[in-house]
Amino acid sequence: GIQVEQSPPDxxxxxxxxxxxxxxxxxxxxxxxxxxxxxxxxxxxLFYIPSGTKQNGRLSATTVATxxxxxxxxxxxxxxxxxxxxxxxxxxxxxxKLVFGKGTKLTVNP
Amino acid sequence: KxxxxxxxxxxxxxxxxxxxxxxSPISGHRSVSWYQQxxxxxxxxxxxxxxxxxxxxxNFPGRFSGRQFSNSRSEMNVSTLELGDSALYLCASxxxxxxxxxxxxxxxxxxxx
Numbered sequence: 647g648i649q650v651e652q653s654p655p656d657x658x659x660x661x662x663x664x665x666x667x668x669x670x671x672x673x674x675x676x677x678x679x680x681x682x683x684x685x686x687x688x689x690x691x692l693f694y695i696p697s698g699t700k701q702n703g704r705l706s707a708t709t710v711a712t713x714x715x716x717x718x719x720x721x722x723x724x725x726x727x728x729x730x731x732x733x734x735x736x737x738x739x740x741x742x743k744l745v746f747g748k749g750t751k752l753t754v755n756p
Numbered sequence: 757k758x759x760x761x762x763x764x765x766x767x768x769x770x771x772x773x774x775x776x777x778x779x780s781p782i783s784g785h786r787s788v789s790w791y792q793q794x795x796x797x798x799x800x801x802x803x804x805x806x807x808x809x810x811x812x813x814x815n816f817p818g819r820f821s822g823r824q825f826s827n828s829r830s831e832m833n834v835s836t837l838e839l840g841d842s843a844l845y846l847c848a849s850x851x852x853x854x855x856x857x858x859x860x861x862x863x864x865x866x867x868x869x
Contacts (some may be wrong), residue, residue, distance in 0.1 A: 676856060677856040677857070677858075679857065679858065681860070686862065686863075687793070687844050687846075687862065687863045687865065688860060688861070688862045688863060689846065689848075689860040691857070691859060691860075694856070694857040696856075732799065734799075736856065742787075742804060742811065742812060742856075743789065743801040743804060743812050743814065744789070744791075744799075744801065744848070744858060745801070746791075746798060746799035746800075748798050749798070
């Protein structure tokens with residue numbers, strides 16, 4: 647099945663810094679989503695981005711489908727950005743299940 | 757529009773018991789999927805239902821089962837609970853068809869003692 651790798655596994659920043667999170671996937675995808683898991687466990691939708699570039703405030707994402715990777719950019723980070731960020735994909739012609747990476751744990755210090 | 761809701765939010769059971777978790781999707785969404793999250797295995801797909809039919813199933817034992825009702829609400833059942841079933845169980849819904857974005861509920865945290 648499709649493999650999803652996220653890097654880095656851990657990231658520690660000072661408030662105000664910028665960061666880039668990466669997601670590599672091993673096959674063509676129908677769906678790629680970025681999530682932020684809050685301290686209570688809920689997965690919050692950040693982007694639905696099987697291809698192209700999107701921006702939402704301080705966050706933006708780019709997926710280069712032909713090269714099988716996606717990037718999540720966080721600018722001017724805040725302590726509330728702390729948490730785990732997951733990339734999940736649903737492969738083309740596949741079963742429509744989401745396959746998750748192991749996540750990037752982001753800690754933003756004041 | 758209300759989001760995905762899950763009940764109960766927390767549950768404590770003992771080994772050998774069974775448990776039923778409930779999920780109500782976003783209004784108009786016909787697909788409901790279930791995922792298990794554990795520290796060791798991460799987020800893993802359990803099964804997906806669409807229009808009351810199971811479309812996909814993950815690699816879990818037969819103790820894990822589910823169903824979907826005509827109003828798209830879904831339940832999952834775990835029988836003969838084991839300690840390793842302790843996890844966060846997440847439900848997600850999507851509209852279906854060409855609308856692939858999935859939206860997750862707050863989860864049910866199950867502890868098996």
